[in-house]
Amino acid sequence: MFRLARRLRDAGVLGINRRNADYILVHNDRRFYPLVDDKALTKTIAQEKGIAVPELYGTVTIQAEVAGIPGIVAGRDDFVVKPAQGSQGQGVVVVTGRSRGLYKLADGKLMDDGELAFHTSNILSGIFSLGGQPDKALIEYRVKFDPVFEAISYQGVPDVRIIVYFGIPVMAMVRLPTRLSKGKANLHQGCIGAGIDIATGRTLTAVWRNDVVSEHPDTGNPVSGVEIPGWQTLLEIAAQSHELTGLAYQGIDLVLDKDLGPLILELNARPGLNIQIANRAGLAGRLEAVDGFRRDGLSIGERVAFARENFASAFSA
Amino acid sequence: MNRRHLYILCTLLVLVGGAVFMIKAQVLGFPMAPDARTEIWRVDVRVKFKGDGRPVKVTLQVPRSSDEYALIDQTFVSPGYGLATAPSGDNRHATFTIRKETGEQTIYYRAVVQKTQKSNDPAPLPRPAPGKPRLSENELSAARAVVAGLWEQSADEASFVTLLLSRMRAPRAQGELAALLGHDPSQRKMAELAADLVRLARVPARAVHGVPLEGLRRNVGAVHWLEVFIDGQWRPFNLKDGHQAEPADTMPWWRGKGPLVRIEGAAGQGFEIATSQAYEMALTTALLRGKELGSGFVEFSVMGLPIQMRAVYQVLLTIPIGIMVLVVLRNVIGMSTFGTFMPVLMAMAFRETELLWGVVLFTLVCGIGLMVRFYLEQLKLLLVPRLAAVVIVVIAIMALLSVLSNKLGFDRGLSVALFPIVILAMTIERMSIVWEERGAKESFRQAVGSIGVAAICYAVMNVALVQHLFFVFPELLLIVLAATLLLGRYSGYRLVELPRFKVLAGER
Numbered sequence: 001m002f003r004l005a006r007r008l009r010d011a012g013v014l015g016i017n018r019r020n021a022d023y024i025l026v027h028n029d030r031r032f033y034p035l036v037d038d039k040a041l042t043k044t045i046a047q048e049k050g051i052a053v054p055e056l057y058g059t060v061t062i063q064a065e066v067a068g069i070p071g072i073v074a075g076r077d078d079f080v081v082k083p084a085q086g087s088q089g090q091g092v093v094v095v096t097g098r099s100r101g102l103y104k105l106a107d108g109k110l111m112d113d114g115e116l117a118f119h120t121s122n123i124l125s126g127i128f129s130l131g132g133q134p135d136k137a138l139i140e141y142r143v144k145f146d147p148v149f150e151a152i153s154y155q156g157v158p159d160v161r162i163i164v165y166f167g168i169p170v171m172a173m174v175r176l177p178t179r180l181s182k183g184k185a186n187l188h189q190g191c192i193g194a195g196i197d198i199a200t201g202r203t204l205t206a207v208w209r210n211d212v213v214s215e216h217p218d219t220g221n222p223v224s225g226v227e228i229p230g231w232q233t234l235l236e237i238a239a240q241s242h243e244l245t246g247l248a249y250q251g252i253d254l255v256l257d258k259d260l261g262p263l264i265l266e267l268n269a270r271p272g273l274n275i276q277i278a279n280r281a282g283l284a285g286r287l288e289a290v291d292g293f294r295r296d297g298l299s300i301g302e303r304v305a306f307a308r309e310n311f312a313s314a315f316s317a
Numbered sequence: 318m319n320r321r322h323l324y325i326l327c328t329l330l331v332l333v334g335g336a337v338f339m340i341k342a343q344v345l346g347f348p349m350a351p352d353a354r355t356e357i358w359r360v361d362v363r364v365k366f367k368g369d370g371r372p373v374k375v376t377l378q379v380p381r382s383s384d385e386y387a388l389i390d391q392t393f394v395s396p397g398y399g400l401a402t403a404p405s406g407d408n409r410h411a412t413f414t415i416r417k418e419t420g421e422q423t424i425y426y427r428a429v430v431q432k433t434q435k436s437n438d439p440a441p442l443p444r445p446a447p448g449k450p451r452l453s454e455n456e457l458s459a460a461r462a463v464v465a466g467l468w469e470q471s472a473d474e475a476s477f478v479t480l481l482l483s484r485m486r487a488p489r490a491q492g493e494l495a496a497l498l499g500h501d502p503s504q505r506k507m508a509e510l511a512a513d514l515v516r517l518a519r520v521p522a523r524a525v526h527g528v529p530l531e532g533l534r535r536n537v538g539a540v541h542w543l544e545v546f547i548d549g550q551w552r553p554f555n556l557k558d559g560h561q562a563e564p565a566d567t568m569p570w571w572r573g574k575g576p577l578v579r580i581e582g583a584a585g586q587g588f589e590i591a592t593s594q595a596y597e598m599a600l601t602t603a604l605l606r607g608k609e610l611g612s613g614f615v616e617f618s619v620m621g622l623p624i625q626m627r628a629v630y631q632v633l634l635t636i637p638i639g640i641m642v643l644v645v646l647r648n649v650i651g652m653s654t655f656g657t658f659m660p661v662l663m664a665m666a667f668r669e670t671e672l673l674w675g676v677v678l679f680t681l682v683c684g685i686g687l688m689v690r691f692y693l694e695q696l697k698l699l700l701v702p703r704l705a706a707v708v709i710v711v712i713a714i715m716a717l718l719s720v721l722s723n724k725l726g727f728d729r730g731l732s733v734a735l736f737p738i739v740i741l742a743m744t745i746e747r748m749s750i751v752w753e754e755r756g757a758k759e760s761f762r763q764a765v766g767s768i769g770v771a772a773i774c775y776a777v778m779n780v781a782l783v784q785h786l787f788f789v790f791p792e793l794l795l796i797v798l799a800a801t802l803l804l805g806r807y808s809g810y811r812l813v814e815l816p817r818f819k820v821l822a823g824e825r
Contacts, residue, residue, distance in 0.1 A: 004815050007822035015818075017648060018808035090754055118697045125700035127750065188755065210817045277820060 012282030027248035036267040054141040083128040089186035091128030146256035154218040167242030172196040173278040195279030199312035201231025207277035327799040334795030368418030371582040375413040378571035394425035407572040441549025450513035459493035482559030508541035521546035527567040537590040634787040639774040651811030654767040664774035686745040708742040
């Protein structure tokens, strides 16, 4: 047991206690948390910096506004309703179209106005928010994802998660929805996460639950070797997120829209650790490398270049 | 954020806590271990009868403090009755009276008794007058014959008594003895007759009737034996084999001839004795000894508090150790639970219900609550009213379980009322949400984790030594605090992370 722990430590695997004690608690100033916990705020600050985000159609803050949802989505066939402070993809409803007055959801179910209103009320009462405090519901543009991941995802929108430490991208993966995850891009709900080689922008093998897999469980296609278009741009957006929120250790979730390019979906102050399994590499070593390199005044270009030079995967296809 | 700062703080806490602990333990002689001989018992006597309109007089024998058993407290519950207690001979009795009474009546008497250390070499007592045997003329002549015969065959008073008792026990007592005992004599009758016969030999003797103290018991039968005054002391003789021995763990309740309860003016009489051990007060002697130390340490500590508050703190002071165990289980082992401190609250509830019953009741309440919660899900209720509904349902389930278990005779089931209701309701809500979002497996995993953590916390908090140490030495809390602070900066792997990240270690 202790030998296993030592081997993990030698491999630079970051445990949850160390992530919290040595990185999040030390470097992440709590006053910046609302910027990432509230997705409406994240959108605003991203737009101020000129980073694209899914367009916000409307916000529902109080129960009385729930009745106004049909007005907000009038004339739009598809949209997404999500809690502003949700975590782990909970409470997100993706409407892909309409049929005879009903909303068609991504997983094929149908929902009427009443059910959508009830779901929104639940969001407002804080079921899906961290700590259960009252929340607001965002109604926004549904991303039309880039066909690059079509062969290796089941419904839903795949997104790219990049861990950024002091503005330097350290590790990345793409989360591919599965039948088990009901089309959601969330590892806890059963989607798979394929590591991405920071140097090349190509996918590696993937993690499903806590195991390494090389094919998508539903489509059977190999997940590795897929080149992500505009990888340099994605890395630059990720690098900017440090200036955006002021958080030193964070995860940034990006989606690739086939028309609009990369959009920031959300930021996360406590990104999960399974990304290490997806990349078959430990985070700790990379974080230490950043600590040895970082200094004030580095340009975005320099930071991305450092990342691409130093964080190449040993398992690249 | 400085590690050295933390280490200095923890060292200081440990030094201060440890120093006070050492001074109290070594210099002031505070007891390190709970006093195993300290036993406190509750004896409940319930007298039942049916009044029929006549004046009622109930005479109940109540105990007095003896060398071995101190009467700490007593309670009478007899609404509407006149109550008087008076000593009578070796005994003390309580008399309940009322002018007119009809219907089922119940009178309660509770004695709180502490077992104390008997002195090994008591001072000799003056020899009492033997007293007259209470026998009729006919019995007296038969008794004289028995005593004369046995006196001849015995060497001294003790052997006389042993011989007498063994003759009475013989499968077929013969002649006069059989006539005196009558057909199928009760233990009480035998003890009383033996006392009369010994008195006839001009040796002071009396029957003793006691209540055995053996844990949680209902329908306790009185135990009878004989005391004979030999060599300046009352010596006990048991009826079984006639040898000089005291019945183990039995409190003498009353002496001499007569029943425990005498009821005049009512029918349908009956009584029941129940005993239970009072664990929460088991530290009293240590405290009393602490008082004798006369030190400010006692006056300015939880031991100087009134007795009810002491009982509260005896529980409260074990919570920190439970919480520290919880921190270890969550942050070092990595067990997942519903709610951060819910398992510790459950562990406290388990103290009252005992572990097995606690787990059974918790599972029952949560299971039924979860079913109701799934039904409520269909109604699409908003969060706060839904939580309120779950709380109401939880209370209803608890009341139902209490009533059912009472009817079925499971006393332990009643203790379900001690569960933290709101915590249960929140647990049910969390369980159902986890169930829907992450599946039944994850939900069960967390539920089992919660119960497991609660059980471990309970096991640790319930160790007598732990309770004793934290109550007598609350400064140990500083050491627990230091350990918890250090755990707060523990950045190693959690045990459950080892298998989770195993694939990352195997690649070399």
